[in-house]
Amino acid sequence: MSINLVFDKPCARKTKPVFMEPVDKSMVENILKPLDLTDEHYKKVMQLMHNDIVKGLTPETHAKANIKCFPTYVRTVPDGTESGDFLALDLGGTNFRVLLINLNGQEVTMESKIFLIPHHIMVGSGAQLFDHIADCIFKFMTDHKLQDRHLPLGFTFSFPCRQEGLDKAILTTWTKGFKCEGVEGHDIVQLLHEAIERRGDMQNVKCLAVINDTVGALMSCAHSDRQCAVGLILGTGTNACYIESLSEVKTWDGDFNEPKQVLINTEWGAFGNDGCLDFILTDFDKSIDKHSINPGKQIYEKMISGMYMGEIARLAIERLRKHNLLFDGEGSYHLATRGRFYTKYVSEIEGDNVDGFKVTKQIFDELDLTSHTEQDCRLVRHVCSLVSKRAAYLASAGIACLLNKMNRKEVTVGVDGSLYRFHPFFHDLMMEKTRALVRPDISFKLMLSHDGSGKGAALVAAVANRLLEESHKEEDELKTVKSVNSKTN
Numbered sequence: 001m002s003i004n005l006v007f008d009k010p011c012a013r014k015t016k017p018v019f020m021e022p023v024d025k026s027m028v029e030n031i032l033k034p035l036d037l038t039d040e041h042y043k044k045v046m047q048l049m050h051n052d053i054v055k056g057l058t059p060e061t062h063a064k065a066n067i068k069c070f071p072t073y074v075r076t077v078p079d080g081t082e083s084g085d086f087l088a089l090d091l092g093g094t095n096f097r098v099l100l101i102n103l104n105g106q107e108v109t110m111e112s113k114i115f116l117i118p119h120h121i122m123v124g125s126g127a128q129l130f131d132h133i134a135d136c137i138f139k140f141m142t143d144h145k146l147q148d149r150h151l152p153l154g155f156t157f158s159f160p161c162r163q164e165g166l167d168k169a170i171l172t173t174w175t176k177g178f179k180c181e182g183v184e185g186h187d188i189v190q191l192l193h194e195a196i197e198r199r200g201d202m203q204n205v206k207c208l209a210v211i212n213d214t215v216g217a218l219m220s221c222a223h224s225d226r227q228c229a230v231g232l233i234l235g236t237g238t239n240a241c242y243i244e245s246l247s248e249v250k251t252w253d254g255d256f257n258e259p260k261q262v263l264i265n266t267e268w269g270a271f272g273n274d275g276c277l278d279f280i281l282t283d284f285d286k287s288i289d290k291h292s293i294n295p296g297k298q299i300y301e302k303m304i305s306g307m308y309m310g311e312i313a314r315l316a317i318e319r320l321r322k323h324n325l326l327f328d329g330e331g332s333y334h335l336a337t338r339g340r341f342y343t344k345y346v347s348e349i350e351g352d353n354v355d356g357f358k359v360t361k362q363i364f365d366e367l368d369l370t371s372h373t374e375q376d377c378r379l380v381r382h383v384c385s386l387v388s389k390r391a392a393y394l395a396s397a398g399i400a401c402l403l404n405k406m407n408r409k410e411v412t413v414g415v416d417g418s419l420y421r422f423h424p425f426f427h428d429l430m431m432e433k434t435r436a437l438v439r440p441d442i443s444f445k446l447m448l449s450h451d452g453s454g455k456g457a458a459l460v461a462a463v464a465n466r467l468l469e470e471s472h473k474e475e476d477e478l479k480t481v482k483s484v485n486s487k488t489n
Contacts, residue, residue, distance in 0.1 A: 313341055
C-alpha cells in the first residue's frame with residue numbers, strides 16, 4: 001500500500017517537517033525500524049552500563065568487565081592559580097599536535113602545530129611512532145626557540161590505557177586504525193622518554209602527566225566551570241570520564257588523602273563486547289563490525305562515533321535502493337563502496353535546506369547517483385536523521401547513567417569531538433534525551449570544550465607541577481622546622 005509519509009524532526013529542531021511523495025511505507029518501515037529505538041531500549045542500556053561500570057570498579061570482576069573504568073590518578077580540577085608555560089602533546093588520530101600553552105589564572109594563550117602521522121607509521125613499529133613524535137617535538141621547539149627551556153609536558157594519548165600513575169599509562173589495545181607493534185602492554189610515557197633519549201638533544205623535556213581526550217575535555221571546561229565533573233568525546237571514537245568517590249573505586253591502590261575522589265576513564269567504547277547489546281544491534285551494525293579491523297570489539301562505539309556513522313547510513317541507503325525505494329533502483333560504484341558515504345555527508349544532509357535540497361543533490365552527484373528525485377532527498381535525509389538520533393540517544397543513555405551514579409545535584413558535562421562540534425542537531429538531541437532519562441532532581445548542562453586535548457593536557461601538567469611544588473615547599477618547611485628544633489635542643 002502506498003501512502004504519504006511525514007518525516008518530522010525532533011522537537012529541538014527548528015526546521016520544517018519533511019513531506020514525502022507516496023512510497024511503500026511498510027517496506028521502508030521494515031528496513032529502518034531497527035534503527036528507531038524506544039525509551040525502554042535506552043533505559044535497558046543504562047542499566048546494563050551501570051552494572052558493567054560496577055564490574056569495572058571491582059577487583060574481582062574487573063577483568064571480565066567491558067567498561068574497564070581505569071583510575072586516571074587525576075584527583076582534582078584546576079583551582080585557577082596555575083601559571084606558567086607548558087608543552088602539550090595530542091595524539092588521538094591521524095594528526096598529531098604539539099602545543100605551547102601559557103596559563104595565567106583564567107587567561108590561556110596557545111600556539112600549536114599539526115603534524116601528520118603517515119599510514120606506514122600508524123601500522124609500523126612502536127619505535128617508529130615515538131621517534132616520529134620526538135622529531136615533531138624537536139621541530140616545534142626549534143621553531144619556537146624553546147631548546148634551552150625546561151618545560152613540564154602533558155600528553156593527551158587518546159587510546160585505551162590502564163593508568164598506573166599520573167605519568168604511567170599502559171596501552172591495552174590500539175583503536176582508530178593504529179596497529180603499531182611493541183606498544184600494547186607497554187608504558188607509553190616510557191616509550192616517549194626513550195625516543196627523546198635516542199635523539200639526545202631534548203633532555204630538558206619531561207612528561208609529568210598522561211591523560212586521554214576525555215580527561216582533557218573535563219579539565220578544559222573545569223578551568224572555567226568548577227561544576228564540570230564529566231568529560232565526553234564524540235568524534236572519530238567515543239569515550240567518557242567522570243569524577244568518582246574513592247569509596248566506590250575498589251580497584252584504587254593510591255592514598256586516601258583529600259580530595260577523596262579520582263577521575264575515572266571509563267573506556268565505554270568497549271561496552272557490548274560481551275554481547276549484552278545484541279538486542280539493539282541491526283544488520284547494518286553487524287556488517288560494520290564484521291568488516292572492521294577489530295571485529296567483536298568497541299561495539300558501543302561503532303553505533304555512535306563519527307568513524308562509523310556514515311557507513312551505517314550508507315548500508316541503510318543501499319538496502320532501500322536494492323528494494324527500489326531509492327534512486328529508481330539505480331546505484332553507483334561509490335554508493336556500493338564501503339566507507340565512501342562519509343559521516344560529514346550525514347551532517348550536511350541533515351543541515352540542508354529542504355526547499356531545494358541543494359547540498360544533498362551535490363552529494364548525490366559526488367556519488368554518481370544521477371537518477372534522483374525530491375523524494376529520494378527526503379528519504380535519504382530521514383535515514384541520516386535516524387542514524388544521528390540513535391547515536392545521540394545512545395550517548396545520552398551513557399551520560400544519564402553516569403549522572404545518576406554520581407548523584408550530584410548539579411553537573412556540567414564537558415564535550416569535545418568533531419561529531420558533537422559539527423553536527424547541526426547533536427547537542428539538541430542529547431539535551432532532549434538526557435533530560436528524559438536522568439533523574440529529575442539532577443540538573444546538568446553540556447558545555448563545548450575548547451581544545452580540551454591540548455589545553456586539558458597542559459592543565460593536568462600544571463596541576464601536577466603545582467602539587468609537586470607545594471609538596472617540595474612543605475618538605476623544605478619541615479626540614480627547616482627540624483633544623484631549628486635540633487639547634488634549640
